[in-house]
Amino acid sequence: MKKQFFSAAVVAAALCACGPSAPQLGQAPIEDVIGAMTLEEKAHLVVGTGMAGSSGDSAVIGETRNIVPGAAGTTYPIERLGIPAVVLADGPAGLRINPTREGDTATYYCTHFPIGTLLASTWNTDLVESVGKSIGNEVLEYGADVLLAPALNIHRNPLCGRNFEYYSEDPVVSGKIAAAYVRGVQSNGVGTSIKHFAVNNQETNRTGVDARVSQRALREIYLKGFEIAVKEGKPWTVMSSYNYLNGIYTSENPELLNTMLRDEWGFTGMVMTDWFGGKDAVAQMKAGNDMLQPGTDKQYEAIIAGVNEDKLDVAVLDANVKRILEMILQTPHFKGYKYSNKPDLKAHAAVTRQSATEGMVLLKNQANALPLAKEVKNVALFGCTSYDFVAGGTGSGNVNHAYVVSLLDGLKNAGYTVDEGLKNTYETYIKAEQERIAKQKKAWFMPDERPVEMELTTAQIQEQVAKNDVALITIGRTSGEFLDRKVADFNLSKAEKQLLQNVTRAFHAAGKKAIVVLNIGDVIETASWKAMPDAILCAWQAGQEGGNSVADVLSGKASPSGKLPMTFPVQFEDAASSDNFPVDVEGNIDITNKDLKKGNTRNVDYTDYEEDIYVGYRYFDSFNKQVSYPFGYGLSYTTFKYDNPTIEASNGLYTVRVDVTNTGKVSGKEVVQLYVSAPDAAKANKPAKELKAFAKTAELKPGEKASIVLTVNAKDLASFDAATSSWTVSEGEYKFLVGASSRDIKATLKANVAASTEKANDILKPQQELKLLKR
Numbered sequence: 001m002k003k004q005f006f007s008a009a010v011v012a013a014a015l016c017a018c019g020p021s022a023p024q025l026g027q028a029p030i031e032d033v034i035g036a037m038t039l040e041e042k043a044h045l046v047v048g049t050g051m052a053g054s055s056g057d058s059a060v061i062g063e064t065r066n067i068v069p070g071a072a073g074t075t076y077p078i079e080r081l082g083i084p085a086v087v088l089a090d091g092p093a094g095l096r097i098n099p100t101r102e103g104d105t106a107t108y109y110c111t112h113f114p115i116g117t118l119l120a121s122t123w124n125t126d127l128v129e130s131v132g133k134s135i136g137n138e139v140l141e142y143g144a145d146v147l148l149a150p151a152l153n154i155h156r157n158p159l160c161g162r163n164f165e166y167y168s169e170d171p172v173v174s175g176k177i178a179a180a181y182v183r184g185v186q187s188n189g190v191g192t193s194i195k196h197f198a199v200n201n202q203e204t205n206r207t208g209v210d211a212r213v214s215q216r217a218l219r220e221i222y223l224k225g226f227e228i229a230v231k232e233g234k235p236w237t238v239m240s241s242y243n244y245l246n247g248i249y250t251s252e253n254p255e256l257l258n259t260m261l262r263d264e265w266g267f268t269g270m271v272m273t274d275w276f277g278g279k280d281a282v283a284q285m286k287a288g289n290d291m292l293q294p295g296t297d298k299q300y301e302a303i304i305a306g307v308n309e310d311k312l313d314v315a316v317l318d319a320n321v322k323r324i325l326e327m328i329l330q331t332p333h334f335k336g337y338k339y340s341n342k343p344d345l346k347a348h349a350a351v352t353r354q355s356a357t358e359g360m361v362l363l364k365n366q367a368n369a370l371p372l373a374k375e376v377k378n379v380a381l382f383g384c385t386s387y388d389f390v391a392g393g394t395g396s397g398n399v400n401h402a403y404v405v406s407l408l409d410g411l412k413n414a415g416y417t418v419d420e421g422l423k424n425t426y427e428t429y430i431k432a433e434q435e436r437i438a439k440q441k442k443a444w445f446m447p448d449e450r451p452v453e454m455e456l457t458t459a460q461i462q463e464q465v466a467k468n469d470v471a472l473i474t475i476g477r478t479s480g481e482f483l484d485r486k487v488a489d490f491n492l493s494k495a496e497k498q499l500l501q502n503v504t505r506a507f508h509a510a511g512k513k514a515i516v517v518l519n520i521g522d523v524i525e526t527a528s529w530k531a532m533p534d535a536i537l538c539a540w541q542a543g544q545e546g547g548n549s550v551a552d553v554l555s556g557k558a559s560p561s562g563k564l565p566m567t568f569p570v571q572f573e574d575a576a577s578s579d580n581f582p583v584d585v586e587g588n589i590d591i592t593n594k595d596l597k598k599g600n601t602r603n604v605d606y607t608d609y610e611e612d613i614y615v616g617y618r619y620f621d622s623f624n625k626q627v628s629y630p631f632g633y634g635l636s637y638t639t640f641k642y643d644n645p646t647i648e649a650s651n652g653l654y655t656v657r658v659d660v661t662n663t664g665k666v667s668g669k670e671v672v673q674l675y676v677s678a679p680d681a682a683k684a685n686k687p688a689k690e691l692k693a694f695a696k697t698a699e700l701k702p703g704e705k706a707s708i709v710l711t712v713n714a715k716d717l718a719s720f721d722a723a724t725s726s727w728t729v730s731e732g733e734y735k736f737l738v739g740a741s742s743r744d745i746k747a748t749l750k751a752n753v754a755a756s757t758e759k760a761n762d763i764l765k766p767q768q769e770l771k772l773l774k775r
C-alpha cells in the first residue's frame, strides 16, 4: 500500500508502526495531534508538497504529488500521526486532471461542463446545484478531495481574461450561483475552494497589481458575493487571490481573512493561497491564510525561521494547522474512500447537454426566426468556429475532456443536412490555420489563438443560398488565465463583419433567414451588427456537448431561458471601469512573483477602482447610458405575462408575490428579477436600482401560471457608509421593481422602510485618495 492511501480505517497498522504514543488524527483529540507534531511537520503541513522544481523532491513528496496526476496540489502526509495527503484539483467547468497516465492504458477524461458565465445565465440555482453534484462526483470518483472552484470575482470589465470562469457583474447573482454550486459539489463529501478572494478582476500583472478600492465598493460589490457564498454555501475552503488590495496582499491581510471572513461572516474553514500567491509566509500565517499552495522550500524555511526567531507565535501556527486538519478530517482520502476512477461520464454528458441549453441567451428573434421552421432541412454553416467549437476557456479553468461536439455534429445529430461542400472548404482552411498557429510560439498555459475568419467569394455564398434553407454563422472567442482580452477581441474583426454582412444580405435577398450563434466566453460588441441577422443566440462556451445543446435550442427541442448576468455595452469604452483597466497591455505570465512592484504604471502596478460601486447596470441605469443588451435580458420562444404583484412587510422582511403566466404557444421558463430603488438614490449617491432577489419558474406549458415569491430583508437594503463604517438603511418609501430585465420593469411596488444602522469593522481602507464617480 502506498503511503498516502492509508486511512483512519488502518489506524491499527499505523499504531504498530509508530508506537502507541503517537496520537492519531480522527482518534485522538485534534489538540493532541497538534501537540505531538514537530515544528517541521507543522511547517510541512501548512506549505503543501510543491511543484517539481519549487520544493524538495523527497520520496514522500514525489509519491504524494502523483496520487492523482495532473491535480493542482496536495497536502503533506504525516503518516505517524494518521494524517493522509489530500488532493486539490481545479476547476470551475469540471475537474482538471491529466487524461492519460504513463504506463496505463486507462483514460481519465473528465466532463467539460459549461463555463461559469453560462451557469450564471441560467439564473437557476437548483440546476447549478445539480451540475455541481455531477462535477463533485467526478472529484470523488477520480480520487480528489477539494475542487478549486467556484470562481466568483465580479465581471468588472468586459476584457478580464477570466470572466468566463466568473459569474456576473452583480454580487447577488454571483453569490447565489456560487452557493448553489458549492452545495452541489460538497453533497458528494468533497470540498470546494471559493476563489479568488478578493478583487482579482484583471489578469494583467495579477500577482503585482494593487487593486485600490473604496470600502463601500468592497462591501457592496466585490466582497458581497463571497459573503453570500460563505453563508449560504458553507465552502470547506477559500482561496485568497494573487493581487494586492489597498496596498496589502490579500493572502497577507488579517483584516480580510480574519476580521471580515471569519469574525464578521462566521467562516470556520481553511484558507489557502492561490498558486505561489503572496510573498511573506509568516505574514500569511498571521493573516489566517492557513495553507500555502503549492508550497516552496523557501516558504517552509521561512516558517521554521519565523518560529525560531520569535516572529511567528506557535499558537498562530497551531491555529493554521488545526484548520487544515479539520478540513482533512472531512475528506474522502481521510475516510479511506475507495474511488472507482470510473465516474458515469455518459450520465454527466447528459447533465452538461441539458444544463447548457438553459444558460443560452436568445438576444434577438425577429419574426420568430427561431426555432427553425419544420421545413428547414438544409443548413449552410458559416464561420470557422461552427466546425471548431469552443467548449470553454484556457488555463486552470480548462478541463481535459474526451471530445467536443461541434455545431456541425450537433446539427447532424439533430437530423439536419449540413452543406458538405462548404464544410470541406472550411475544414481545409481551418487545418491550414491550425498548422500556422501551431508554428507560433505559445507560452505555457496561454490561450490558443483562433483561426482568422475565412473570406468567401460572392459566388461561394450564392451557391450556398441556392442549395440551403437557412444560414447559420458562428462567431467564436476564447480567452483564459494570465491574459486580459484586447479591445480587438471585444470588437468583431473586419472579416467577421464582412462575413455577417455578405451572408445575411445574400440569404435575405432570396427570402431566407440568417442566424448568428455566439460561441463566446464573455461580452463582445453587438450594437454595430445586430440589425443584420434574423436571430442571435448567445450560446456561450457550453461545454463538451455544446453543439448538441445549441442544436436542441435551434430546433426548438428546448426553449431558451437564459438571461444575461452582465450588460452588453454599445462600445467597450462605455463601461465605467474602462478608464481604469489595462487596455491592450500584454499580460504578465510570471507566476513566481519575481518582479513585483517594479514600477508605478497605472492599471498595471496599481488600478484605481474609480467607478466605485457603479459596475455594470448600476452604472448604465444610474447614468442613463444606452446599452446594446441590458443586464437580465433574454428572450424565449414563448411570452410571459406578469399579474397580481403584491408586497407585504412583516418584521423587517419584504415579501413580493407575482403571478407569471405563459401566454405563448410553447413551453418555457421565465426568470423573474426583483430590483429595489432607494428613495434617496440620486441624492445619496446610490444606484438607480439594485438586484435583491431572483427566481426562475419551472417549465410552464402554454397557459400555465406560476406564483413567484421573492423575499428581501430590510438589512439587505443597506448601503455602506464609510464615514461611520456602518451599513445604513435610510428611511422612506422604497420602490420594489419586478422585472424581466433591468430595463423591462413589469410592476413597481412601494413599501415604507424604517431607518437602521449596523456598525461594521473599519477595515481594508484605501491608502490613497480615490477620485470616485458619483451620481
Ligand code: BGC
Residues within 6 Å of the ligand: 072, 090, 091, 148, 195, 274, 275, 396, 481
Ligand atoms: C489559478 C487558480 C487555480 C490554481 C491551481 C492558479 O494559476 O489562478 O484559479 O486554482 O492556479 O491550478
